[in-house]
Amino acid sequence: MPEENITKTGTPGLDGLFSIKGFKQKSSILVTGEPGAGKSILAMQFIYNGARLYGESGVFVTSEQSVEKVREIGRTLGMDFEPLEKNGLIKLMKVPVARGYEMAPDELISTVRKSEVKRVAIDSISPFEYLATDVRDFRIKILNFVEMLTKQNITLLVTAEKMKTDFDRVEFAPIDFLFDGLIMMGRLRKAVTFQRVLSVIKMRGTAHSEELYPVKISDKGLVIEKLEE
Ligand SMILES: Nc1ncnc2c1ncn2[C@@H]1O[C@H](COP(=O)(O)OP(=O)(O)OP(=O)(O)O)[C@@H](O)[C@H]1O
Numbered sequence: 001m002p003e004e005n006i007t008k009t010g011t012p013g014l015d016g017l018f019s020i021k022g023f024k025q026k027s028s029i030l031v032t033g034e035p036g037a038g039k040s041i042l043a044m045q046f047i048y049n050g051a052r053l054y055g056e057s058g059v060f061v062t063s064e065q066s067v068e069k070v071r072e073i074g075r076t077l078g079m080d081f082e083p084l085e086k087n088g089l090i091k092l093m094k095v096p097v098a099r100g101y102e103m104a105p106d107e108l109i110s111t112v113r114k115s116e117v118k119r120v121a122i123d124s125i126s127p128f129e130y131l132a133t134d135v136r137d138f139r140i141k142i143l144n145f146v147e148m149l150t151k152q153n154i155t156l157l158v159t160a161e162k163m164k165t166d167f168d169r170v171e172f173a174p175i176d177f178l179f180d181g182l183i184m185m186g187r188l189r190k191a192v193t194f195q196r197v198l199s200v201i202k203m204r205g206t207a208h209s210e211e212l213y214p215v216k217i218s219d220k221g222l223v224i225e226k227l228e229e
């Protein structure tokens with residue numbers, strides 16, 4: 001079992017990028033980056049491995065895919081959600097943003113209030129931006145949402161789209177400032193190929209690595225690889 005007050009990230013190689021070897025419990029982390037960078041897989045592993053390896057109950061909220069699609073993609077990456085859903089450790093939830101649903105649907109609020117949920121992942125928060133009337137409205141909604149969940153002893157991981165992920169000239173978005181932690185995922189060009197990479201931009205209250213790390217995705221899931229010296 002992990003140390004108290006630490007939430008293990010569920011992604012091999014990621015805990016070690018933080019001096020406390022994981023996320024702080026009750027913290028909020030934004031994983032931002034370009035399409036196909038691995039944000040959704042990282043969020044799925046946070047919930048799946050949280051339950052399977054650490055026995056922590058989690059909710060995975062998808063705003064973009066169906067719940068069935070999440071199960072199907074999970075299976076191709078070595079994550080079988082169904083047994084963990086059946087024994088109640090994991091709940092997969094779809095928020096139909098297109099129908100104007102809010103960030104914190106009643107189903108999510110009632111689930112986190114009445115059960116021992118320790119982790120929540122929202123994949124992704126970006127569609128909710130289109131429902132907000134303006135940037136101020138979106139910021140206020142996010143702040144309220146994060147506060148509501150972290151008050152319930154939950155560690156929250158949220159994914160978001162980023163349009164410009166050139167690591168030399170990152171353009172941060174207003175939401176990048178609203179979470180305790182910020183992880184950025186993108187690609188670096190290496191001659192005629194691209195290398196997926198991840199970097200921790202901030203983690204309030206703890207020291208963290210300042211490096212870029214290669215990310216590898218295979219049918220066993222996503223891992224953070226150590227850079228060669
Ligand atoms: N079995 C596999 N082996 C290698 N790569 C895979 C495998 N399964 C998925 N991938 C890669 O993972 C990528 C998708 O990762 P993911 O869905 O986490 O990206 P994302 O950052 O959430 O993207 P988006 O912003 O579009 O939602 C795909 O582009 C695919 O190349």
Ligand SMILES: [Mg+2]
Pocket residue numbers: 039040041123124
């Ligand atoms: Mg995604």
